[in-house]
Amino acid sequence: MPERDADIVVIGSGAGGGTVAKELAPLCRDGIRIVVLEAGPKLRDDEFTGREVEMARLLYVDSGGFQTADKTMTLALGRAYGGSTVVYTGTSLTVTRPVIERWGVPGLTHEDVLARSQKYLRENNVHLLDASDLNDNNRLFADGCRRLGYRVEQFPLNLKGCAGTSVCNLGCPTGAKMGTHRVQLPEAERQGVTVVTNCTVTRVAGQSVSATVTPPPAGEPSAWAPGDYRIRAQAVVVSAGAVGSPALMLRSGLGSALPALGRYFTCHPALILVAQHPQPITNFAGHPKSFYCDHFADDQGFLLETCMYFPFTTAKSLAGFGDDHSRMMAAMDRLQMILVLAIDPPERENRVAVDAAGRPVVHYTFTDRVRRSLVQAMRASARIFFAAGAERVHAPAGRDFFIESADADRIDDLIPFSGLTLGKVAIASAHPMGGCRMGAGPADAVTDAWGQVHGLPWLFVADGSLFPRCAEINPYVTIMALADRVAQRVRERLPELKARPS
Amino acid sequence: MLDLIDLALADRTPDVQRQFALFLAVLRWVPVARYGRRLDVLAPARQIAVLRYVQDCPVQLLRCGFWGLRTLVLLGYYGRPDAAAAIGYAPTTNGNAVLHARARR
Numbered sequence: 367m368p369e370r371d372a373d374i375v376v377i378g379s380g381a382g383g384g385t386v387a388k389e390l391a392p393l394c395r396d397g398i399r400i401v402v403l404e405a406g407p408k409l410r411d412d413e414f415t416g417r418e419v420e421m422a423r424l425l426y427v428d429s430g431g432f433q434t435a436d437k438t439m440t441l442a443l444g445r446a447y448g449g450s451t452v453v454y455t456g457t458s459l460t461v462t463r464p465v466i467e468r469w470g471v472p473g474l475t476h477e478d479v480l481a482r483s484q485k486y487l488r489e490n491n492v493h494l495l496d497a498s499d500l501n502d503n504n505r506l507f508a509d510g511c512r513r514l515g516y517r518v519e520q521f522p523l524n525l526k527g528c529a530g531t532s533v534c535n536l537g538c539p540t541g542a543k544m545g546t547h548r549v550q551l552p553e554a555e556r557q558g559v560t561v562v563t564n565c566t567v568t569r570v571a572g573q574s575v576s577a578t579v580t581p582p583p584a585g586e587p588s589a590w591a592p593g594d595y596r597i598r599a600q601a602v603v604v605s606a607g608a609v610g611s612p613a614l615m616l617r618s619g620l621g622s623a624l625p626a627l628g629r630y631f632t633c634h635p636a637l638i639l640v641a642q643h644p645q646p647i648t649n650f651a652g653h654p655k656s657f658y659c660d661h662f663a664d665d666q667g668f669l670l671e672t673c674m675y676f677p678f679t680t681a682k683s684l685a686g687f688g689d690d691h692s693r694m695m696a697a698m699d700r701l702q703m704i705l706v707l708a709i710d711p712p713e714r715e716n717r718v719a720v721d722a723a724g725r726p727v728v729h730y731t732f733t734d735r736v737r738r739s740l741v742q743a744m745r746a747s748a749r750i751f752f753a754a755g756a757e758r759v760h761a762p763a764g765r766d767f768f769i770e771s772a773d774a775d776r777i778d779d780l781i782p783f784s785g786l787t788l789g790k791v792a793i794a795s796a797h798p799m800g801g802c803r804m805g806a807g808p809a810d811a812v813t814d815a816w817g818q819v820h821g822l823p824w825l826f827v828a829d830g831s832l833f834p835r836c837a838e839i840n841p842y843v844t845i846m847a848l849a850d851r852v853a854q855r856v857r858e859r860l861p862e863l864k865a866r867p868s
Numbered sequence: 869m870l871d872l873i874d875l876a877l878a879d880r881t882p883d884v885q886r887q888f889a890l891f892l893a894v895l896r897w898v899p900v901a902r903y904g905r906r907l908d909v910l911a912p913a914r915q916i917a918v919l920r921y922v923q924d925c926p927v928q929l930l931r932c933g934f935w936g937l938r939t940l941v942l943l944g945y946y947g948r949p950d951a952a953a954a955i956g957y958a959p960t961t962n963g964n965a966v967l968h969a970r971a972r973r
């Protein structure tokens with residue numbers, strides 16, 4: 367097996383790994399060798415076609431349909447040079463003070479996270495879209511919220527030269543989204559960091575990493591030839607995401623010393639809700655996600671966001687089948703969409719585990735509160751749709767496939783709590799969090815407030831798995847802020863780590 | 869259509885492939901208890917009735933199996949570029965230009 371030497375190995379290149387790589391890159395000037403190992407491919411610009419099935423296969427684990435153990439939810443896990451930042455919509459919110467206070471991590475303050483977040487808001491060109499770039503799908507949501515008195519805000523977005531292709535979740539065909547694949551990783555490479563794509567890490571043991579490089583399914587060839595590798599390093603930063611990181615550490619045998627490893631997994635369980643307007647609206651022209659509503663976050667535990675999905679994703683998000691389903695799909699140019707995100711609590715039994723082959727298995731049970739939130743969110747969304755002028759709404763937990771506008775005053779009756787049947791309603795998540803939570807000690811946490819794994823001074827975590835509870839917002843900016851802290855700690859510790867015997 | 873479904877199944881682990889094959893076998897024979905015939909030889913109205921029963925049945929595992937089957941069928945149909953075009957889905961690389969042109973009208 368070929369062996370490689372590095373000083374720092376970063377596993378994953380998304381919001382966490384890409385940020386760590388860029389922040390540590392100046393060390394390359396001093397001869398420090400930094401290698402980023404990324405499981406996914408690096409597509410060439412012209413390979414971002416925006417075609418749904420093709421892009422999903424290339425850029426997501428299991429084409430975006432990674433299932434939880436009981437198969438009641440799917441997780442969208444990005445896998446590419448840039449990780450999930452390639453396939454998010456670029457919504458760039460900073461975490462609130464109450465959330466950081468709820469996290470309760472000794473040594474982690476909101477001031478610190480906010481200051482670091484703001485650095486990336488500047489670096490990644492975060493701004494509000496001009497009103498002329500807002501399409502009907504977004505404007506109708508904001509109008510509906512305002513008519514009902516619901517608080518609604520415009521999303522800051524990390525775009526540069528956005529042409530409004532609307533297919534952000536399939537990778538931007540015009541390269542306008544400023545994820546780590548456009549900003550941090552190219553900068554890191556310019557300074558001497560090596561990024562190895564199509565490289566799956568199988569194990570971290572001692573200060574060495576075992577990995578396999580496979581031929582690329584598309585895109586640029588990997589920096590290393592296909593084959594198995596062992597990479598020795600003084601510091602290892604695991605940034606493989608809230609499913610990948612705990613799974614890697616569990617199959618590396620770290621679970622017995624770290625009882626919280628994999629646990630307290632949260633994910634903002636999500637629903638895609640759809641309504642039909644009497645006339646065509648602009649929905650697949652322009653950026654898909656311009657507004658959010660956090661009006662119900664504190665009392666009812668959910669957030670609403672605008673969204674616009676593609677035919678297959680839309681079709682599977684509707685409950686049921688048959689004529690009504692086909693009729694709604696045939697009105698694609700008249701559909702308005704809302705994404706629901708439930709604010710889920712950190713439950714010890716909601717966890718990432720590994721199967722006998724070392725593959726990740728996510729055990730997730732919906733609490734009664736989350737189920738209730740999802741139904742309340744369907745009701746609120748139905749009201750927004752109708753307030754915006756929709757003629758009919760599809761609620762996956764509804765008694766009937768359609769709720770007509772004439773029945774808008776009976777929404778609570780028509781969307782009963784009992785209608786949320788797990789296994790029938792399509793629940794998905796794109797915000798995996800937790801599993802390597804920060805905290806004071808190894809009994810109930812995996813890392814300290816700086817992402818260093820308890821008891822292992824050479825091993826760090828830098829991704830959404832650090833979150834002790836969910837972020838209650840789209841998480842990538844917070845991941846970058848935490849990764850900035852991790853990079854700082856690695857930089858501080860590297861001299862003593864290099865002095866240690868391997 | 870079948871190509872997309874085959875591809876999706878081929879990407880799954882052998883365990884998932886086996887579970888899906890088992891679900892299809894169960895689905896095929898479930899109607900025998902009520903109608904005395906397999907699903908594939910029932911009249912269309914009864915086939916739909918059986919599918920709706922499984923979709924809503926009390927056993928979560930069967931519901932999830934049906935969800936998986938339904939998802940594959942939808943993938944096979946709506947995953948095709950010509951199906952997307954047929955339902956009026958036609959994103960362009962200059963969506964903002966479309967918005968601006970509409971605003972000028």
